[in-house]
Amino acid sequence: MSLAQRASLPVTAPVPREHTQALLDRRAIASAQIKPRDLYTLADRFEEQVREHGQRPFLIYAGQSLSYAQVDAQANQMAHTFYAKGLRAGDVCALAMENRPAFFCTWFGLVKLGVVVAFINTQVSGRALLHALDTTAAKAMVVGEECLANLQATDNLPNLAYWLLPDAETPWSGPLPKGVDGHFAARLHSAPATTFPREMRAAIEAQATTLLIFTSGTTGLPKAARYSHMRWMSSGDVMEVTLPATCEDVFYCCLPLYHGAAATSVTSTALRAGASIVVRRKFSVREFWKDVRQHRISVFQYIGEICRYLLNQPVVAGEREHSLRCMLGAGLTPESWQRWVERFGPIQIFEGWGATEANANLINVDNYPGSCGRVPDWKRTNLRLVRYDVENDCHPRDEHGFYQLCEVGEVGEAMGFIVDHPDIGGGRFEGYTSAEASESKIRRNVLREGDAYWSSGDLLRQDADGYCYFVDRIGDTYRWKSENVSTQEVADALGDFPGLELINIYGVLVPGHEGRAGMAAVLMQAGQGFDPEAFYALTDSCLPRYAAPVFVRVSAAADLTSTFKLRKVDLQRQGYCPDACKDPLFIRDEQARTYLPYSAEVLQRAGLAPFAGAHHG
8 A cells, every 4th residue: 555545544543552462362372273183174063063053044045045954964965976976085076166055065065075175266168177177186076057168168178077066047058068977966866965974084184185276376377275174164263253253143155166265264254153154156236235135244255346346336325224244355455445434334344465375364353444464563473574676576685695574664575484383283384286386485594594484475565553565466476356367377378369479468557456457568470460359359268357468568669578577567667558658558348349449438448547657555
């Protein structure tokens, strides 16, 4: 957050450090309840809560309410069927399904066996889907009928078991993709709903992996991050204390479940509290407040983009009359934060910072506008901010060759000290399925000889009161619409565009938006012109929408070949400002399905503000 942004906000007195630390200490105690070697899994937690809250509503979806006991019965049917199909503890099963009750029943059925579940992005097909199945070493895949098109669009699928779960909302017409078992659902319905025997998973420790969740790295295709039973359950233990949550709460799940936030924070916290979850297939601006009022939703997991959409809606009478008491998430800009509470009332906002694979995190427990968390006492956290030279893409060293800690106000990379102890779960870096990828995120001999830190790739800044602020991603990844986008992956996908000589992908700041929008600087071959419609078609066919470049500049400069960070920084600074960028500029237009020449009208239609220039925070 810039000084200008901070100055525009009403003055908020910092909470006393002791008050903040007291709640952080309670969180720390909660996080340590489950020990690495406990013979206790996600399935055990679920079955405990079924015994405690069996008749209470657990999942509410499209007018349907499923109790804890009903979800358990369906999960048991899943477990018996998967077992009969040959899955065993330690196997990996991929799951591609949109948000609906069957997702939870499938997931919990698999963990009852001790199977590791790999959540697959419902937007990916082709090379990205093949990569996901390969990197997780999946033995089978459960696919919702709504995701069959992704299989259909993918050539050379591996020889796995593909089990189809019907979806009444999006029925499939025509023959099933090759290898898909269309009789799975019939077998499922005839399976017993009796409790699946715990002996099948009895030897699994809490530190064992239960989920594989994909997260974008700085280069290449997304990596599968390991998520242990211990970390998943500890997340719920910690957030139950933080909110605090009870069985009377109603959580709203409108973010995709294949993402970390919905599948970890929302589900683990609601389950820990014995609360209900209102599940929505996809976020809807029109239905949001209607859902909140109808179901008396009290807790909402947000991303900044969702809040911006809601704030852009016309004011209606009585919109402050609702049941929402708190929100947790990331990416809420200081301006949107202030507008939100002014418009919708004094809702507690728990803005946080972290990552799926992170071994350290921050959370703003003080409702202090604009901050993603506070460190009242740096001696009581494994998080450190170390100096980072953005221009030269390096960490400055002291006279002994070690990294340097940031002073107040300095921008630095957030790193988490890796705790390596058999009986301590907190501070562990569980890594990815790829050992090479895991090692690439570890920095050694950071502040002293022999230490090891997880490198977040995120730039943060702290103020004099210990409040921290997210500044930006570093390297070749940027965030847009709360997704990490790998520039290398986008460049690889678009590299075969006819007539293309070179392409450089980077993120540019957009006023009022969290993260950066993708921009492609292209150099066409001699005698070749840029075809915006064909470029749009290529992005549409090979990239998820969030990864498609929002802007294109058609460069005549041969030095576009430069891969030096300084060149990319220069391009980012120029952004999409027509005065700074003398090259032809184009803006993505979803309605026209093309890229249109830059104009104030096209920019406005895309919901984007004029470029304001780069800044650090």
